[in-house]
Amino acid sequence: MAKAIIDGTEIEVDKGTSILRAAADAGHEIPHFCYHPALSSPANCRMCLVEVEGMPKLMPSCYTQVSDNMVVHTKSERVIKAQKAVLEFILINHPVDCPICDQAGECKLQDYYIDYDTQDSRLRSQKQNKVKAHAIGPEVVYDGERCILCTRCIRFCEEVTETAELTVVERGDRAEIRTFPGKSLDNDYSVCVTDICPVGALTARDFRFKTRVWLLTSTESVCTGCSQGCNIHLDHFRNEAQRYRPRFNAEVNDYWMCDSGRLSYKELHADRLLAPVINGAEANWYEVCRNTANKLTKAVEAEKNIAFVVSPQASCEDLLIAKRFTDEVLKTDSLYLGGKAAGKADGFLRQADNNPNRRGMEAVFQDRAFKPFSDLIEEIKSQKVDVLYMMGSHVPVDADSRAEFLNALSNVELFILQTPTQGDLSEMSNISLPSCTHAEKSGTFVNFDGIAQVFQQAFAPKDGALADGEILTRIAKRMDVDFGYKNLSEIQDTMFNIPEPPPAEVAEETQTEPSAE
């Protein structure tokens, strides 16, 4: 342990801690561009210079370790002079094109200029012209003039993805970030460089010019792209998700997320089913619940074979309702496994299982056995299934088997589908019920590691959509079964309620981001 005094605050930190981290712990912000908590410190931006008593020159606080009895000043006259000089140096060739820059509003250079500089430009000569809107990769656009050469992106590609596509070319005021010859910034995590870029030099092609960041509202959510369950900020504007941004969680995704997960927000708004449909005609919820309940009551009384497809895409709360629905309303134990087909794991964040809540589903349904989806196709073909109730329109089989499944569906007497999207499956169904996406409701996903993570509702459900659990509760009520839940927290209290040690350790809902980032 090392004891130091930073701006009069005495603090004890582990040996090897940088002054910047120690100051953050002590509650003093030190401005920095090149330092990132998940990357190495090159100390090249010189923004974090601090005065250490006994040392002749100002020291870069991101690189200098705290030693015993160190006395540090972060707001002394020398430091303030250095900070102003560094910002003036960076701004010599910066185009200050904030009106057209996508980073404006979340730009470190803007913030630090207001906090530490606020002096007029003394430059009267022509600014260096560099590359504009250069496609450095398929998903990332590079602007050389805005770049402050902090090299965070280079270190990200070297240290995190270990693909090392980027480097600095040229020298002095002509220096730029470029890919190595013949390479392109096309790794699966390439858009992360736009998150760590402190200025607007690297921008995401997908988000480019789409909206302004100050218009966005951010909701803490979880990515549903795979079973990793990366923590995200769901940024939305006027009831529409605009982008996903990784949210720090040391146990799950650190500061990162993959590109395909990041772009999966588009699924939230594609081909939405907007109203309940009975045999091709739109209906209201009252009508459709009554109709569905009548049909299901008849089927249960006639002891028909009812198959229920459970989706590991649904939240734990919805799955608990689904479990009680199958037990108490449908009285069936032929459960089949739905969800998306498995993909490929990449050994970093991306998991092979494309369903965000398989562990949660297993935890909620406990010892209930699921039959694979291929069995369902066989049983429908041999006319063993009279009624099919399906959660979600994803099927975990390849395209041929899916076509086979669609053909076989005519053997089913009654096909009820609960889905956010419309497509061939919803057209084949007798009754299709519009359900919410995860952005439109709150709930819990348990990731592949067994960490339960809460996601919050970002905006109101699209048109007539309802949460899966709400739909099942309404139908059950029509069939004289009341689950008796008043709100979501009552479901959450009981969903993992089992005598044995819990299968999922409930982690803290959100981890606070260290103030140093």
Added chain:
Amino acid sequence: MSAKKTENTVVVRKVVRRKMNFAERTYIPEFAKGLAVTMRQFFKNSQPNVEKRDTFTRMYPEEKTVYPDRYRGHHRLMLRDDGQVRCVACMCCSTVCPANCIHITAAEHDDISIEKYPSVFVIDELRCIMCGLCVDACPCDAIRMDSGEHIQPFGERGEAFLNRDLLMSKGSLSMAVQGGENG
């Protein structure tokens, strides 16, 4: 004038009126005097020189009102030297607009030095409250309200959505240097 306190404490005040003379009692000269005032005003206010009239009423639309120099009128979008739109779609105006009446969709421009331009720029004039904050917020002198025209009445709601080309048709060149003086 005399006042007498009665038992009911009601104050009775007797008004002594001036007696009219014979000419006044005939009403004719007084009638002519009154008509003279009316006719003087009539001719003064119907003279062609608007500025010399006593009234503020104008024979609109034949006579146009003269607005003060800083009158906030019809919006217009200023132009670059080559006639393209000056606006860079930074959305400062739509952000600051208290009536939420400006709708912009940004797009990538083919010219790399322009980079960003508004492919859609619509002002809903029925919503606009003429506060002028959009003009204050604009960093590149692209939107102005100095056209000196007031907003015409609209027959249908759809007519009030003024699109980019219509706003540009009222625009002109700006004195300001596009991109700032050091740009």
